Amino acid sequence: MSNNPVGWFEIYVQDLERAKRFYEAVFEVKLEQLNSPPEMKIELWAFPMVKDEKGITGALVKKEGVSSGGNSVLIYFTCTDCAFAAARAAASGGKIMQEKKSIGQYGFISLVVDTEGNMIGLHSME
Template sequence: MMKSNPIVWCEIYVQDMDRAKSFYESVFQMKLEKLESPGMDMWAFPMAMDKVGASGALVKMEGVKSGGSGTISYFHCDEVAIELERVVAAGGQIQQPKTSIGQYGFMALIVDTEGNMIGLHMPPNEMK
């Protein structure tokens, strides 16, 4: 029997780390932290090991392209509209505006400066 959520880490591959860091730090108003990892440039999102959810990192690695569309990582937002307001100014694009997902809250899809599609998720009011 599973005791926690099955996904524990995500990596978002980038071509230009400075550009990508600037985008994510601007949209989500957070600072990324350098991770020491041989053969790749990694910058992690904030992590709280004792909290529900997963963290991850921006990664630049030789031979790995950005812009894959097979998996979408969703970022928690208290109000999706606030992050959406920052996306275009930070160099990204809005793919799908804030949309109700019924009892699960609201979501939006955006494309970062590296061509990666990511999701924004806002829980319903009673879950906040």
């Protein structure tokens, strides 16, 4: 494989406005609506992306017949300090599942649950 293994992610939600408020507050960003054909019955709000930089982007997704939470995929978001992002998650209606923890030379992680029941990881080097 000559590229990074993940190229896009989707976080399925039930209440799109609530989820947007949560992610915009935790990561201090503005999500952008993506256009989809009406027959797809899907609404996507993408995280900001800087072309030609490391990492990937993805979107919050509300799709008829697809529920949130309970999946077994864990996405880690890069943060300046995962403890601060975790605190913003808790203040925005989420829940801290694991406080900031050292992973040695690889930095620090924290785990939080969003307002839709999805667990996400937070990673930082400080």
